[in-house]
Amino acid sequence: MLASKRMKQLKAVKTMTARKLDVQMAFDDTYANAAGALPGAKESWVDGLRQTSRAILGANGIPGPKTEAWKYTSLNAVANTPFIPAKKVDDVDVSCIPLVAPILENAIKVVFVNGVFRGDLSDEFDDLGIGVALNPFSDVINSSPESLRNVLGSVMEPDKSFTAAMNTGFMEQGAVIHLASDVHLDRPVQFISIGASGSVPCAFHPRIEIVLEAGARATVVESHIGLPGQPYLSNSATEILLGERAVLNHYTTASEDSDAFHLGRTAVSVEKSAKYESFILSLSGRLVRREIQVRLEGDGAAATVDGAYGLSGKQHSDISSEILHLAPETISNQTIKGVLAGDTRGVFQGRIHVARDAQRTDGRQLHKALLLDRGPEVDCKPELEIYADDVQCAHGATTGEMNPEHIFYLMSRGIDEMTARALLVEGFLDDVVFKISNESARVLVLDMVKTWLAKQKILSVGEL
Amino acid sequence: MSLIEINDLHVSVDGKEILKGIDLAMNGGEVHAIMGPNGTGKSTLSYVLAGRDGYEVTQGTVLFDGKNLLEMEADERARAGVFLAFQYPMEIPGVATSTFLKAALNAKRREQGLDEIDAMEFLNLIKSKTKDLEIPYEMIKRPLNVGFSGGEKKRAEVLQMSLLDPRFAVLDETDSGLDIDALKVVSGGVNALRNPDRTFLLITHYQRLLSYIVPDYVHVLVGGRIVESGDKSLAELLEAEGYARFEENEAA
Numbered sequence: 134m135l136a137s138k139r140m141k142q143l144k145a146v147k148t149m150t151a152r153k154l155d156v157q158m159a160f161d162d163t164y165a166n167a168a169g170a171l172p173g174a175k176e177s178w179v180d181g182l183r184q185t186s187r188a189i190l191g192a193n194g195i196p197g198p199k200t201e202a203w204k205y206t207s208l209n210a211v212a213n214t215p216f217i218p219a220k221k222v223d224d225v226d227v228s229c230i231p232l233v234a235p236i237l238e239n240a241i242k243v244v245f246v247n248g249v250f251r252g253d254l255s256d257e258f259d260d261l262g263i264g265v266a267l268n269p270f271s272d273v274i275n276s277s278p279e280s281l282r283n284v285l286g287s288v289m290e291p292d293k294s295f296t297a298a299m300n301t302g303f304m305e306q307g308a309v310i311h312l313a314s315d316v317h318l319d320r321p322v323q324f325i326s327i328g329a330s331g332s333v334p335c336a337f338h339p340r341i342e343i344v345l346e347a348g349a350r351a352t353v354v355e356s357h358i359g360l361p362g363q364p365y366l367s368n369s370a371t372e373i374l375l376g377e378r379a380v381l382n383h384y385t386t387a388s389e390d391s392d393a394f395h396l397g398r399t400a401v402s403v404e405k406s407a408k409y410e411s412f413i414l415s416l417s418g419r420l421v422r423r424e425i426q427v428r429l430e431g432d433g434a435a436a437t438v439d440g441a442y443g444l445s446g447k448q449h450s451d452i453s454s455e456i457l458h459l460a461p462e463t464i465s466n467q468t469i470k471g472v473l474a475g476d477t478r479g480v481f482q483g484r485i486h487v488a489r490d491a492q493r494t495d496g497r498q499l500h501k502a503l504l505l506d507r508g509p510e511v512d513c514k515p516e517l518e519i520y521a522d523d524v525q526c527a528h529g530a531t532t533g534e535m536n537p538e539h540i541f542y543l544m545s546r547g548i549d550e551m552t553a554r555a556l557l558v559e560g561f562l563d564d565v566v567f568k569i570s571n572e573s574a575r576v577l578v579l580d581m582v583k584t585w586l587a588k589q590k591i592l593s594v595g596e597l
Numbered sequence: 598m599s600l601i602e603i604n605d606l607h608v609s610v611d612g613k614e615i616l617k618g619i620d621l622a623m624n625g626g627e628v629h630a631i632m633g634p635n636g637t638g639k640s641t642l643s644y645v646l647a648g649r650d651g652y653e654v655t656q657g658t659v660l661f662d663g664k665n666l667l668e669m670e671a672d673e674r675a676r677a678g679v680f681l682a683f684q685y686p687m688e689i690p691g692v693a694t695s696t697f698l699k700a701a702l703n704a705k706r707r708e709q710g711l712d713e714i715d716a717m718e719f720l721n722l723i724k725s726k727t728k729d730l731e732i733p734y735e736m737i738k739r740p741l742n743v744g745f746s747g748g749e750k751k752r753a754e755v756l757q758m759s760l761l762d763p764r765f766a767v768l769d770e771t772d773s774g775l776d777i778d779a780l781k782v783v784s785g786g787v788n789a790l791r792n793p794d795r796t797f798l799l800i801t802h803y804q805r806l807l808s809y810i811v812p813d814y815v816h817v818l819v820g821g822r823i824v825e826s827g828d829k830s831l832a833e834l835l836e837a838e839g840y841a842r843f844e845e846n847e848a849a
């Protein structure tokens with residue numbers, strides 16, 4: 134008896150160290166060997182960023198339930214998968230990609246497979262007009278690293294986020310968008326990041342940098358998708374700097390392969406009178422965590438940080454958001470809606486921070502979850518931290534089942550129960566999707582929701 | 598045989614008996630009106646006919662076209678031709694009115710063995726119906742009933758009715774909340790639908806509606822029972838005298 138208990142303890146200790154070691158091994162062994170060859174490695178500041186981030190990873194290991202930010206989302210499955218760097222994967226068949234990728238109408242498409250830029254699958258983007266620069270990240274960091282000196286790592290905070298640290302430690306490819314003052318890019322840019330492990334689990338860390346100078350405007354969509362195969366880990370990071378009066382619409386969709394892991398972070402700085410409108414859609418993937426941090430740095434800066442998620446099977450989705458009101462008269466609006474069925478877990482962590490000087494701030498947050506059966510778990514952690522006295526802040530959260538009166542209303546018009554439920558679930562999500570101001574992006578997201586719903590058998594089971 | 602035959606209908610909600618033996622037969626082409634004080638069970642009757650859950654029929658039968666209506670699900674009843682214009686139409690966020698109308702129309706068409714309606718044909722149909730009912734076309738792009746004014750909701754109900762072309766329509770206080778002009782438009786819409794094969798049951802508090810849609814019969818529902826029936830002059834009498842007379846009887 135005693136012996137077996139001891140064995141158990143030993144085992145526990147062993148798994149804990151293994152957890153730490155795995156990170157180091159996976160990330161030092163397989164990756165570090167190649168560190169010298171990583172783009173921009175000759176620049177000491179770029180190398181420094183990577184080294185620091187890796188040191189943080191090495192010191193902290195993979196965060197567990199004791200780390201507040203990861204209280205509701207376990208990384209055990211990630212820790213236990215022996216990922217290799219994705220660029221070593223060469224048996225990827227890309228022929229089916231055009232069929233699975235959600236295509237944004239009229240967009241400039243920039244495609245990555247396992248984090249590697251694929252010019253052959255992308256649109257031309259060398260000549261998008263005066264003041265518009267869209268380039269592969271590795272090109273920019275190799276040929277004009279100075280242009281990223283005050284951008285790269287300026288708001289990503291690898292010391293505060295495991296997701297950011299992992300990306301920054303191993304970033305290699307990605308894209309950089311730069312818009313000069315008052316330039317309006319009419320065509321949206323769509324990044325399509327495709328995970329495809331083939332026969333070996335792989336990890337990749339795409340990095341996107343978006344800089345809009347004063348008065349510039351753009352729409353950017355990030356579509357994260359995947360192909361079936363071994364699990365892959367898509368660890369993306371997007372860093373965004375918006376100058377005064379700039380306007381960015383930024384929509385991120387994750388419809389990963391059902392065995393895949395997705396850990397992504399968006400970090401945004403919004404200057405005076407600039408506007409950041411965003412939407413996060415999380416539909417598939419074994420574990421999807423989207424982190425977003427928006428810093429409203431200048432007077433009158435505004436952000437919409439909406440999102441929707443749909444979960445079935447054994448999926449886990451986590452949206453962790455931080456909105457920092459750092460200047461007076463800043464505005465933030467957030468509505469996140471989730472539909473859950475089966476053995477799933479939906480996490481929303483939403484922190485709103487209002488600094489002492491951020492008077493007359495307006496911050497609104499709402500999380501609504503709709504449960505389709507008794508299986509799912511929803512963890513919602515809203516946090517308001519207000520240091521200014523003249524502010525309007527409100528947050529709300531509801532978790533509920535379908536309203537039988539709504540079902541009856543639809544059925545009383547001849548619509549069968551299953552169709553009624555499907556319409557209502559779709560409507561529940563569409564309600565927030567409708568807030569996307571860019572029409573083609575809105576249509577894309579509506580379509581994705583519809584397609585997702587059509588695949589769900591959950592709606593055919595009658596009783597709640 | 599009548600299109601609708603309600604026999605000795607007793608209905609309880611949460612164990613409390615609300616309808617205490619309703620007898621009512623309605624033939625094709627007839628317009629019946631039900632009037633009665635607040636809380637006497639008028640809406641309860643309409644919900645039981647439409648098939649809403651939570652209403653327990655403890656006694657009695659309802660036949661629709663000879664079939665046992667009470668055994669049918671709400672959606673089957675609707676496809677068979679029963680329509681209820683709700684006293685309080687539900688707001689459904691995220692579901693565009695047009696999407697909903699199309700789903701309802703197609704459900705009916707499938708039942709009739711027809712193909713789904715073609716997009717253009719649907720658009721034209723909606724355009725002409727909204728025009729007839731003086732509903733701004735833009736309204737049907739909005740989520741169903743969300744933010745509609747009281748009167749707009751009622752017009753939307755009549756739009757649905759006109760689209761689904763029911764054989765038996767129950768209008769539960771469709772007149773309340775309508776302005777004077779809208780009342781005329783909506784009544785005109787209902788009158789246009791009157792034909793020998795269609796039966797209406799109007800629930801109302803006001804004689805005014807009945808001067809636009811002239812009923813063949815007026816029934817007074819008090820305390821869960823029909824206590825008197827007559828022609829349209831009964832409505833005028835009620836308007837003048839109220840329900841005191843019946844309520845005394847009820848208490849006795």
Ligand SMILES: Nc1ncnc2c1ncn2[C@@H]1O[C@H](COP(=O)(O)OP(=O)(O)OP(=O)(O)O)[C@@H](O)[C@H]1O
Nearest residue numbers: 610611613615633634635636637638639640641642
């Ligand atoms: N779920 C319920 N639980 C308990 N009582 C209920 C419930 N639903 C209805 N009732 C009661 O049943 C009675 C009849 O209600 P109903 O809505 O049918 O009245 P009504 O005649 O339509 O009134 P009004 O003219 O005000 O519309 C009322 O006393 C009401 O409070």
Ligand SMILES: [Mg+2]
Nearest residue numbers: 639640641684
């Ligand atoms: Mg009523």
